[in-house]
Amino acid sequence: MDRREHYDPEDIENLLQERAFDELLDEERAFVLRHMSGREEYDRMRALLHYVRPDERSRSTIEPDEAIRSNVMQAFQAQRTPTWRVWLNSVAVWFAPPDASAFWRPALAFGSLAILLLAGYFTVTYMAEQGQHTGLAEVKVEQKNELEGGMLPTGDTASAPVASEPVPGSVAGGSQAVVDAHSNDLDVNTQRSALLSDAEQRKERYMVDELEVAEDAPSTGRELKETTNKDADEAVEALSLDFAPASTTSGHLVTQEELMRNQSLANVTISKTPSAGKSRARADAEAPVVMASSRSLGQDQNLLGLVTASW
Amino acid sequence: MAGFGTEYGKLGDERLMELVVRGDERAFAAIYDRYSRRLLNYFHRMLWSDREMAQDFLQDLFTKLASKPDSYDPSRAFQTWLFSVANNMCKNAYRHQAVVKEAAIHLRNGVDRVEAVGGVGVDREMFRDRLDQELDKLDPDHKATFVMRFHEDMAIKEIAAAFACSEGTVKSRIFYTLKKLAERLKEFDPNALKPHGQARTL
Numbered sequence: 291m292d293r294r295e296h297y298d299p300e301d302i303e304n305l306l307q308e309r310a311f312d313e314l315l316d317e318e319r320a321f322v323l324r325h326m327s328g329r330e331e332y333d334r335m336r337a338l339l340h341y342v343r344p345d346e347r348s349r350s351t352i353e354p355d356e357a358i359r360s361n362v363m364q365a366f367q368a369q370r371t372p373t374w375r376v377w378l379n380s381v382a383v384w385f386a387p388p389d390a391s392a393f394w395r396p397a398l399a400f401g402s403l404a405i406l407l408l409a410g411y412f413t414v415t416y417m418a419e420q421g422q423h424t425g426l427a428e429v430k431v432e433q434k435n436e437l438e439g440g441m442l443p444t445g446d447t448a449s450a451p452v453a454s455e456p457v458p459g460s461v462a463g464g465s466q467a468v469v470d471a472h473s474n475d476l477d478v479n480t481q482r483s484a485l486l487s488d489a490e491q492r493k494e495r496y497m498v499d500e501l502e503v504a505e506d507a508p509s510t511g512r513e514l515k516e517t518t519n520k521d522a523d524e525a526v527e528a529l530s531l532d533f534a535p536a537s538t539t540s541g542h543l544v545t546q547e548e549l550m551r552n553q554s555l556a557n558v559t560i561s562k563t564p565s566a567g568k569s570r571a572r573a574d575a576e577a578p579v580v581m582a583s584s585r586s587l588g589q590d591q592n593l594l595g596l597v598t599a600s601w
Numbered sequence: 602m603a604g605f606g607t608e609y610g611k612l613g614d615e616r617l618m619e620l621v622v623r624g625d626e627r628a629f630a631a632i633y634d635r636y637s638r639r640l641l642n643y644f645h646r647m648l649w650s651d652r653e654m655a656q657d658f659l660q661d662l663f664t665k666l667a668s669k670p671d672s673y674d675p676s677r678a679f680q681t682w683l684f685s686v687a688n689n690m691c692k693n694a695y696r697h698q699a700v701v702k703e704a705a706i707h708l709r710n711g712v713d714r715v716e717a718v719g720g721v722g723v724d725r726e727m728f729r730d731r732l733d734q735e736l737d738k739l740d741p742d743h744k745a746t747f748v749m750r751f752h753e754d755m756a757i758k759e760i761a762a763a764f765a766c767s768e769g770t771v772k773s774r775i776f777y778t779l780k781k782l783a784e785r786l787k788e789f790d791p792n793a794l795k796p797h798g799q800a801r802t803l
Contacts, residue, residue: 302776326780335783342782345729346752352645352652354637358660362633363626366667370624 302326306336546601610635614679621670629670633663636680639753640687646748647691649737658690681762684755688745688763695741728789735785739778746774 302325305318311329314322326332609617609631620628637659644655665686666673673682736744742764749755749763750771761768 301772303772303779306779325776331780331783334787335779338783338786339779342732343751345725346748347754349642349729349752351638351642352655354641354659355656358656358663359630359633359637361660362663362667363630365664366626366629369668370626 303339306332306339310336546597549597549600615675618670618673618675618679621666622673629667632666632679636683637663640683643684643687643748643753644691646733646752647688647741647745648694650733654694658687658694662687662690678759678762680755681759684749684753684759685763685765691745692741724789728786731786731789732782735782739781743774743778746771747778750775 302322305314305322309318311319311322311332322332326335609620609627612620612628612631614632614635617628617632621632640662641655641659644658645652648654648658662683666683673679736747739747746760746764749760750757755763757768757771760771764771
């Protein structure tokens with residue numbers, strides 16, 4: 291090791307502690323004399339060092355108060371407080387702030403804002419509900435119009451005699467037939483549903499009576515059961531057969547478009563028939579008939595009333 | 602947490618601090634019992650032998666440790682870290698109470714003095730008073746280095762760690778402090794004092 295490093299000035303403490311001035315080597319003495327005035331200073335520092343170290347150790351020590359220990363331990367325990375208790379304390383402070391008077395302005399502002407938001411929300415909700423009701427009412431009106439226009443819930447297209455079997459040259463009569471068919475369909479459907487419900491009730495009543503008869507006489511009850519069930523089934527089948535043709539013939543809904551299309555086809559048929567194979571003079575002679583029939587469709591108040599009623 | 606039957610007195614400082622960080626109250630009590638007296642006397646020496654101030658500083662230091670035990674850097678030795686914190690507190694006290702310091706130097710007569718008995722005892726107490734006065738005149742770092750080295754009997758390495766400086770700096774501070782004190786206390790003959798019967802004949 292480099293002796294220059296070994297004899298750094300800060301290491302003079304070791305020399306003072308270990309060796310007297312006379313005990314120093316020549317190199318050590320030269321090093322000491324570079325940092326001190328001479329032997330006298332070296333001896334004075336050495337005496338001080340030897341005196342101070344044990345004197346410092348022998349100084350009377352003071353004892354800490356017990357109150358300090360208790361205070362410090364309480365501080366440590368306070369820091370170790372469970373987090374949930376700290377949270378509860380914060381909640382309590384939040385609900386009952388010590389200086390509540392300072393919060394009335396922001397509380398008023400936030401309360402007003404909340405009320406406005408709630409009012410706006412309920413207003414928007416109410417308006418949306420109103421809009422939905424309006425839409426439903428319109429749909430119901432359309433459905434009602436459709437029902438009034440002849441869209442009765444039956445299922446067979448062959449039930450419209452006017453549409454399926456137009457009578458050329460008698461448009462008014464065809465329209466009257468359509469109206470009659472619709473009224474007949476309504477009446478027949480009403481009667482059929484009433485009779486069917488009556489038959490079902492009779493069947494149920496028979497089944498209830500069957501149970502009572504079975505308790506009294508099992509053998510006769512079984513016979514009565516078969517008889518009554520058979521009768522009820524036959525009655526239901528008979529009713530169904532009775533009304534089956536009616537349902538097949540009058541189950542179609544005649545819409546306004548079909549009615550107008552049929553009417554147009556009838557007019558076209560009437561107007562095209564003369565121009566197909568007859569002479570121009572004969573076609574001119576029959577033209578007033580076509581015009582007359584068209585005028586009668588547009589001017590016949592009864593037909594218009596019936597069409598309107600059918601719609 | 603330490604297991605049952607753990608003798609906290611045998612655990613190292615760093616291990617105790619690990620337990621303190623986890624909330625072990627007994628570990629904190631062990632730390633306090635281990636260092637409270639040393640720190641109190643260190644504060645007493647550094648704060649112009651003011652016993653009340655030393656007690657207050659001791660309580661403040663351990664209150665800080667209780668409130669923020671995780672502020673301790675486990676990579677450092679706990680003792681040096683603790684004394685560095687104490688030294689910083691003393692520096693703040695020096696900085697904020699410069700006027701009080703001057704007043705204390707002049708009013709320190711009779712503060713925490715042990716009644717001397719006999720001529721040698723009187724000389725010894727006079728020497729201590731003069732030594733304390735001269736130490737108070739020194740730079741706080743030099744004074745703290747001197748106290749740590751000779752009163753707390755700390756190693757050069759530990760002092761360097763407490764001050765976050767090199768060991769050479771600590772040795773240099775000790776050398777120049779001894780040189781100044783020897784110059785200023787040259788009217789006292791350490792050989793004549795013979796405080797502990799260890800003084801050597803120069």
